[in-house]
Amino acid sequence: MKIAIASENDGMNSTVDGRFGRCPYFAFHDTSTGKTEFVRNPARESSEGAGPAAVEFVASRGTGLVMAGDFGTKIRSLLDGLGISMEKVTGKTVAEAIKSISINHPE
Amino acid sequence: MRAGMTIAIASGKGGTGKTFVSTNLFNAIVGEGDGAMLIDCDAEEPDDTLFFNVKRVCSREVTQKIPVIDAGKCTFCGRCREYCNYNAIFFLKEARRIKVMDDLCHGCGACSAACRSGAISEKEKPLGTVTDYLAGENLKIVEARMHPGNKSPVEVIREALKEADTAVTVLLDAPPGTSCPFVNTVSAADFTVLVTEPTPFGVADLKQAVKALKNIGKRCGAVVNKAGMGDGEVYAYLKAEGIPLLMSIPFDRNIAESCSKGELITDTDGRWKAEFRKLFETIRENL
Numbered sequence A: 001m002k003i004a005i006a007s008e009n010d011g012m013n014s015t016v017d018g019r020f021g022r023c024p025y026f027a028f029h030d031t032s033t034g035k036t037e038f039v040r041n042p043a044r045e046s047s048e049g050a051g052p053a054a055v056e057f058v059a060s061r062g063t064g065l066v067m068a069g070d071f072g073t074k075i076r077s078l079l080d081g082l083g084i085s086m087e088k089v090t091g092k093t094v095a096e097a098i099k100s101i102s103i104n105h106p107e
Numbered sequence B: 001m002r003a004g005m006t007i008a009i010a011s012g013k014g015g016t017g018k019t020f021v022s023t024n025l026f027n028a029i030v031g032e033g034d035g036a037m038l039i040d041c042d043a044e045e046p047d048d049t050l051f052f053n054v055k056r057v058c059s060r061e062v063t064q065k066i067p068v069i070d071a072g073k074c075t076f077c078g079r080c081r082e083y084c085n086y087n088a089i090f091f092l093k094e095a096r097r098i099k100v101m102d103d104l105c106h107g108c109g110a111c112s113a114a115c116r117s118g119a120i121s122e123k124e125k126p127l128g129t130v131t132d133y134l135a136g137e138n139l140k141i142v143e144a145r146m147h148p149g150n151k152s153p154v155e156v157i158r159e160a161l162k163e164a165d166t167a168v169t170v171l172l173d174a175p176p177g178t179s180c181p182f183v184n185t186v187s188a189a190d191f192t193v194l195v196t197e198p199t200p201f202g203v204a205d206l207k208q209a210v211k212a213l214k215n216i217g218k219r220c221g222a223v224v225n226k227a228g229m230g231d232g233e234v235y236a237y238l239k240a241e242g243i244p245l246l247m248s249i250p251f252d253r254n255i256a257e258s259c260s261k262g263e264l265i266t267d268t269d270g271r272w273k274a275e276f277r278k279l280f281e282t283i284r285e286n287l
Helices: A050-060 A073-081 A094-104 B018-031 B079-083 B110-114 B154-161 B180-186 B200-215 B233-241 B253-260 B270-286
Strands: A002-007 A025-030 A035-040 A065-068 A085-088 B006-010 B036-040 B055-069 B089-092 B097-100 B120-134 B140-146 B169-173 B191-196 B220-227 B245-250
Touching: A002 A094, A025 A050, A025 A094, A050 A073, A050 B089, A073 A085, A073 B097, B006 B018, B006 B180, B018 B036, B018 B169, B018 B191, B018 B220, B018 B270, B036 B154, B055 B097, B055 B154, B079 B089, B079 B110, B110 B120, B120 B154, B140 B154, B154 B180, B180 B200, B191 B200, B191 B270, B200 B220, B200 B233, B220 B233, B220 B270, B245 B270
Parallel strands: A002 A065, A065 A085, B006 B169, B006 B191, B036 B140, B036 B169, B191 B220, B220 B245
Antiparallel strands: A002 A025, A025 A035, B055 B120, B089 B097, B120 B140
């Protein structure tokens, strides 16, 4: 499964971002290979509608689970409609969030 | 000076007394037999009509166009998504998903122009109403009222402003703040009366309002309401900026009580009628 984690920066020790739509980076983690890739969030600079644009971005990369501090109502219904799971994560680093995946979402 | 001038009553800070000044100024002008019109542009919470014995004349709905996409005709080319500046079309090519995010749509019509397969039609989304009232013979009050749940009152305000009768004096009761609703209202005025109060909060927001007016090249004067409370900073600021102090209204419990009963102080107290009449003359001199 591919996981997209909203990240404040581009390193494993970065904190998981509180915002989904406007986070600076997404950490894409692939549970089958164990690899993590940090990609700039193209939706971040949108004047409006960053949330839906960020959903388009993560969905187009085949994401099955997203992690962020919180998700707005517009985002939730879009992710639900696409069958993408959401998990709220606060005060953790990206590395810690990834570690928690194997416990909460065993494949 | 032309017969009909347009005066906006604005503030920056909310609760300084825009409606108090607008309604009493209107009452003072019309009391002398001069034609006048009041447009309540505070579309998120219009209340000017509460102070008058009004008769509703007519009302019209203000709408915005929202695209409706026929998924059967859609070829999922993505052109509408490319044209949309507001991320209002959620589009996933591979998954063949397309959805209009009504809340994000500005009604610009770019998606309809972009579509080559005739998959986009438009529906009308109600934004608010513009209602005409009569407060006496030939005394018109126009009210802009936004429907709850919409994100901006600007379109409703613009529609209400179209009803301004240039032959008479038009007063615009502006919305609080200094963002788009404020800018759209004061842009339609020849002169803006900024109602403020002598508190640090009042002065801070007054400065923002003055800055916004300077940016769009509009002249203004100030009315200090609740004078006697707070400090003297507002007076020093007005002096330094060269903004005329048009009127000072004391911090008086009687005024607040009268206002809370829906009374007009220009009706209940002859001295205030004269004061507001004087304010009107002072505005004229400053034009």
